[in-house]
Amino acid sequence: MSEKKFLKNESVIPFIEGLAGGRKVLVPVCEGDAVIYRPYRKDCRLELTRMPTISPKDATFPRTETLMTFKQAPVAKTEGDGEGDSDAQPKLELTETLPEEKVVVFGSRPCGARGKSIFTRVYETEDVKDPYFIGRRDNTLFVSIACAAPETTCFCTSVGGGPADTTGSDVILIPVDGGYVAEAVTEHGAELLQSDLLTSGADKAGEAEAVIQKSMELLGDADDFSIAREKLIELFDNDEFWFDMSAKCISCGTCTYLCPTCYCFNITDETAGKSGKRIRTWDTCMSNMFTMEASGHNPRTSKANRLKNRVGHKFSYYPSLHDKVIACCGCGRCIKSCPAAVDIREIVKSAQEYEDVNE
Amino acid sequence: MPVYDGKELRIIGFLCNWCSYAGADTAGVGRFQQPTDLRIIKVPCSGRIDPLFILKAFQGGADGVLVSGCHPRDCHYAEGNYYARRRLELLKRFLPVTGIDPDRFEYTWVSASEAPRWQHVVQTFTDRIHKLGPSPLLAAPLTDAEMAKLQSQVEAGSGCGCHK
Amino acid sequence: MTGLEELKTKILGALPELDVVIGWEQGYDALNATPLFIRKPEDVERLIIGPLCAHNLATYLPGLKDKKVGIVVKGCDSRAVIELLQEKLINKDNITIFGLKCDGVVNLNKIRKKIGDLGQIRKVVFDSGIITITAGETDHQLKFSEVRMDKCDTCKYPNALLFDHFIGTPDDRQNGIEPEHISDAEFEKMSLEDRFAFWKQEMSRCVRCYACRNACPMCVCRDHCVAVTRDPHWISQENDTADNWMFQMIHVMHLTGRCVECGECERACPMDIPLMLLRRQMNKGVRDVFEYEAGIDPQGKPPLLTFKVEEDNIPEREW
Numbered sequence: 001m002s003e004k005k006f007l008k009n010e011s012v013i014p015f016i017e018g019l020a021g022g023r024k025v026l027v028p029v030c031e032g033d034a035v036i037y038r039p040y041r042k043d044c045r046l047e048l049t050r051m052p053t054i055s056p057k058d059a060t061f062p063r064t065e066t067l068m069t070f071k072q073a074p075v076a077k078t079e080g081d082g083e084g085d086s087d088a089q090p091k092l093e094l095t096e097t098l099p100e101e102k103v104v105v106f107g108s109r110p111c112g113a114r115g116k117s118i119f120t121r122v123y124e125t126e127d128v129k130d131p132y133f134i135g136r137r138d139n140t141l142f143v144s145i146a147c148a149a150p151e152t153t154c155f156c157t158s159v160g161g162g163p164a165d166t167t168g169s170d171v172i173l174i175p176v177d178g179g180y181v182a183e184a185v186t187e188h189g190a191e192l193l194q195s196d197l198l199t200s201g202a203d204k205a206g207e208a209e210a211v212i213q214k215s216m217e218l219l220g221d222a223d224d225f226s227i228a229r230e231k232l233i234e235l236f237d238n239d240e241f242w243f244d245m246s247a248k249c250i251s252c253g254t255c256t257y258l259c260p261t262c263y264c265f266n267i268t269d270e271t272a273g274k275s276g277k278r279i280r281t282w283d284t285c286m287s288n289m290f291t292m293e294a295s296g297h298n299p300r301t302s303k304a305n306r307l308k309n310r311v312g313h314k315f316s317y318y319p320s321l322h323d324k325v326i327a328c329c330g331c332g333r334c335i336k337s338c339p340a341a342v343d344i345r346e347i348v349k350s351a352q353e354y355e356d357v358n359e
Numbered sequence: 360m361p362v363y364d365g366k367e368l369r370i371i372g373f374l375c376n377w378c379s380y381a382g383a384d385t386a387g388v389g390r391f392q393q394p395t396d397l398r399i400i401k402v403p404c405s406g407r408i409d410p411l412f413i414l415k416a417f418q419g420g421a422d423g424v425l426v427s428g429c430h431p432r433d434c435h436y437a438e439g440n441y442y443a444r445r446r447l448e449l450l451k452r453f454l455p456v457t458g459i460d461p462d463r464f465e466y467t468w469v470s471a472s473e474a475p476r477w478q479h480v481v482q483t484f485t486d487r488i489h490k491l492g493p494s495p496l497l498a499a500p501l502t503d504a505e506m507a508k509l510q511s512q513v514e515a516g517s518g519c520g521c522h523k
Numbered sequence: 524m525t526g527l528e529e530l531k532t533k534i535l536g537a538l539p540e541l542d543v544v545i546g547w548e549q550g551y552d553a554l555n556a557t558p559l560f561i562r563k564p565e566d567v568e569r570l571i572i573g574p575l576c577a578h579n580l581a582t583y584l585p586g587l588k589d590k591k592v593g594i595v596v597k598g599c600d601s602r603a604v605i606e607l608l609q610e611k612l613i614n615k616d617n618i619t620i621f622g623l624k625c626d627g628v629v630n631l632n633k634i635r636k637k638i639g640d641l642g643q644i645r646k647v648v649f650d651s652g653i654i655t656i657t658a659g660e661t662d663h664q665l666k667f668s669e670v671r672m673d674k675c676d677t678c679k680y681p682n683a684l685l686f687d688h689f690i691g692t693p694d695d696r697q698n699g700i701e702p703e704h705i706s707d708a709e710f711e712k713m714s715l716e717d718r719f720a721f722w723k724q725e726m727s728r729c730v731r732c733y734a735c736r737n738a739c740p741m742c743v744c745r746d747h748c749v750a751v752t753r754d755p756h757w758i759s760q761e762n763d764t765a766d767n768w769m770f771q772m773i774h775v776m777h778l779t780g781r782c783v784e785c786g787e788c789e790r791a792c793p794m795d796i797p798l799m800l801l802r803r804q805m806n807k808g809v810r811d812v813f814e815y816e817a818g819i820d821p822q823g824k825p826p827l828l829t830f831k832v833e834e835d836n837i838p839e840r841e842w
C-alpha cells in the first residue's frame with residue numbers, strides 16, 4: 001500500500017470541489033430519509049456518516065442508459081416525377097451513444113465499490129465485451145470511506161469483503177478523530193491525492209488500524225457460506241423450502257435495485273413520433289416480467305421461483321462459474337430496505353442447515 | 360384565420376362520440392369561428408375517459424386538457440357520464456396537489472345540437488389556457504433557483520436529523 | 524397492543540382448521556419486526572405484537588385467496604381487509620381475523636432521521652411513551668409520539684373494525700386526534716409552482732422498484748400492472764422524473780376511493796418519497812365530495828363504482 005495521508009474534516013468540501021474541476025463528482029446526499037448519490041452541488045446535504053441507501057452502481061451501470069438514438073430520415077424525393085418513392089423503406093439514422101463522461105464517486109462504502117468487480121467478470125470476458133459498462137467503469141473513480149460502525153444488517157466479512165476492503169476503490173478513507181486517513185489504492189487514486197489539502201498521515205496509522213479492528217469486532221464472527229454452492233443446487237426442486245422462504249416476499253425490486261452486484265438489465269426502444277432511443281434499464285429477477293417470454297409463457301410465475309433465483313444466483317450459480325466468488329458484498333441493503341425484511345443471510349443459512357425430514 | 364395564429368398552445372380535447380364530437384362537428388359545419396389550438400380525440404363515451412388520459416397528456420406537455428360529454432341524463436349509454444363526472448371532479452380537485460393548475464383542465468357537457476355552446480366552450484377554454492401560458496414541464500431539469508428554494512423549505516421544516 | 528398470550532391461545536385453537544396464520548415475529552434485530560407465517564403449532568412461539576408490527580398483513584390475502592387464512596390485524600389493517608371484502612377480492616369464508624387494539628406503530632425512517640444510522644442495535648425498550656434503543660454502547664431515548672407512523676398521529680380506528688376474535692379490550696381513544704396531518708397543512712401552504720418543483724425533485728429519486736405498489740393491499744393487479752405493459756404503453760421503461768411521476772399518478776388514480784391510508788406504500792419506499800401526501804390529499808377529495816372513507820363498512824360501495832343522478836357535492840358545470 002502507498003503512503004498514508006490525512007484529510008481533515010474541514011478540508012473535505014474543498015477536496016470534493018477540487019475533484020469537481022475535471023470530473024463529475026457524485027456524493028451521498030440526504031433526501032428525506034434516503035441517502036442517495038447526486039452530482040455535487042454547493043450546499044448540498046452531504047451525508048458521509050450514514051451508509052448510502054442505494055449502492056453507487058448507478059455510476060457504472062445507470063438506472064437508464066441510452067445505447068443509441070434513432071431517427072427516421074425524411075424520405076428523399078426521387079428525381080423526375082416530383083413524387084416521393086412510396087415503396088422506399090424509410091431510412092433510419094442511428095447514433096451510438098458511448099459513455100465519455102469522467103466521473104468520481106466520493107463517499108461510497110467499500111461494499112458498494114466492490115460491486116463492480118462482480119460486473120466485470122460478466123461484462124468483460126474473452127467473448128463478451130460490454131462497451132458501455134467498460135467505458136463507464138474505466139472513466140469512474142471511487143473514493144470509498146471505510147466503515148467504523150457497521151449496521152446489524154452488514155455481513156461483508158462473510159462474503160470476502162471487509163470494512164476497509166479496497167476492491168474496486170481507487171482511494172480508501174478511514175475515519176479517525178478530526179478527519180480521514182487517506183490511502184491510494186490505484187495510480188489514479190494516487191493522482192487524486194496529489195492535493196495540498198492533504199497532510200502526512202503517517203502518525204495516524206495506528207489510530208486507523210484501531211478503527212478497523214473495532215469495526216471487525218462489531219461485525220462479529222464471519223459466517224461460512226461456502227457450502228451454499230452445492231446446498232442451493234440440491235434444494236433447487238424443493239418447492240416447499242422455497243415457498244416457505246418466500247412467503248413474506250412481496251416481489252418488488254427494492255432488493256435488486258439497491259444491490260451493488262445485481263447486474264441484470266432490460267433493453268427497450270422508446271419512441272416518440274419519428275425518433276426515439278434504445279435504452280438499457282435495470283431489471284429485476286424478482287419481477288414476474290423478468291422471465292416473460294414472447295410467446296406468453298413464463299417459466300417463473302411464483303415468487304418462490306424468483307426468490308430462489310436471486311439467492312441461488314448470488315450464492316451458487318455465480319460462484320460456480322466464477323472461481324467461487326460470491327456475487328454479494330454483504331452490504332445488507334436488501335435486508336434493511338426490504339419492506340418485509342426478507343433476510344438473505346437467513347435464507348442461505350437455512351439452505352445450508354436444511355435436512356430433509358423425509359430421508 | 361386562427362385566433363392565435365403562430366402562437367398556438369397544445370390543448371387536448373377528449374370528446375364523446377355521440378354528443379360533444381357531434382356538437383363540434385355541427386359547429387364546424389355551421390362555420391362558427393373557433394381557435395385552432397384544440398386537438399380532438401374522439402372516444403365512445405365520456406365514461407371511457409380514464410383520468411389517466413388527462414394526466415398522461417399533461418405528462419407529455421399538454422398546456423390544457425378539455426373533456427366534453429353528453430349532458431347528465433342524456434348519455435347515449437345512459438350512465439357513462441355519471442361515472443365520468445365523479446372521476447373528473449376528483450381529478451380536478453386533485454390536480455393542484457401535483458402543482459398543475461386546475462384551470463388547465465376542464466370538463467363540460469355539450470350536446471350534438473349545441474354548436475354555439477361548443478364555440479363558447481372552446482373559445483373560453485383556449486383563452487384561459489393562453490392566459491396561463493405554456494405548462495411547466497416535468498421533463499425539464501430543476502433550475503438552480505428551484506433547487507435552492509426546495510432546500511430552504513426542507514431546512515425551514517423539521518429538517519433532516521441525519522445531517523448534523 | 525396487549526394480549527399476546529391470549530392471541531397465541533386463540534391462534535393455536537384455530538390453527539387446525541387453517542392453512543396458515545399471518546402475524547409478526549422478531550426480525551433481524553431488536554428494532555425490526557417481520558411478517559410471520561404460522562403453519563405449525565410450534566411457530567406460534569415466535570409471534571410478537573407491539574409497536575414494531577407496522578406491516579399491513581392484509582397485503583398477502585389476495586395472493587392466498589384459495590387457502591384458509593388466519594390474519595392478525597391492527598385497526599388500520601382491518602380497513603384493508605374490509606375494502607378487499609367489499610370489492611370481492613377475497614372471500615370472508617376463507618378468512619379468520621384476529622383483531623387487536625393498537626397504540627401506534629414505529630416508523631423506522633423517523634428514527635433514522637433523528638439519530639442517523641444506529642449501528643449494532645442490541646436492545647429496544649418501550650416504556651410509558653419513551654422508546655430506548657441501545658445501539659453499540661449508546662442509549663438513545665426518543666419520544667414514541669415523535670417516531671410513530673404519520674397515520675397514527677391522526678388514527679381514528681385503533682381497534683380492528685372487523686374480527687372473528689378480538690384480543691384485549693377495545694380502546695375508545697378519540698381525544699387529541701388531529702383531523703388532518705400536520706405535513707398536509709404545511710404542504711397546502713405551498714404555491715402551485717413550488718409543489719410542481721417539489722414533486723419533480725421527489726420523483727427524480729424513485730428507482731421504480733414498485734415496492735409501493737406491491738406493498739399496497741389494494742393494488743391487486745401487481746404482475747399485470749398497467750405500468751409494465753408495453754401495449755398500451757402507459758409509461759416508458761426509462762427511469763426518469765416524468766415517467767416516475769406518471770407511475771405515481773397511476774397508483775393514486777387506481778386507489779381513488781379505495782385507499783385505506785394504511786401507509787404501506789410510503790413505508791415500503793426505499794427512497795423515502797412522501798407518497799402518503801398524495802394519497803391523503805386524494806382521500807380528502809373523496810371525503811369532501813362523497814363523504815366516504817374506504818374500508819369502514821363491509822357493505823359499502825366504493826364511490827367510483829356507483830353514482831347519483833343528482834350529486835350532492837358536485838356543482839353543475841357552468842359552461
Ligand code: SF4
Pocket residue numbers: 255258259260261262314327328329330331332333334335344
Ligand atoms: S445481495 Fe443484498 S447484501 Fe448482498 S450485495 Fe446485494 S444488496 Fe448487498
Ligand code: SF4
Pocket residue numbers: 597598599600625626627628672674675676678679680681682
Ligand atoms: S394507524 Fe392506528 S391502528 Fe394503524 S398502526 Fe397506527 S395507531 Fe395502530
Ligand code: SF4
Pocket residue numbers: 728729730731732733734735736788791792793794795796798
Ligand atoms: S417504492 Fe418508492 S422508489 Fe420504489 S417505485 Fe415506489 S416510489 Fe419509486
Ligand code: SF4
Pocket residue numbers: 735738739740741742778781782783784785786787788789802
Ligand atoms: S395507496 Fe398506500 S395507503 Fe393507500 S391502501 Fe395502498 S399502501 Fe395503503
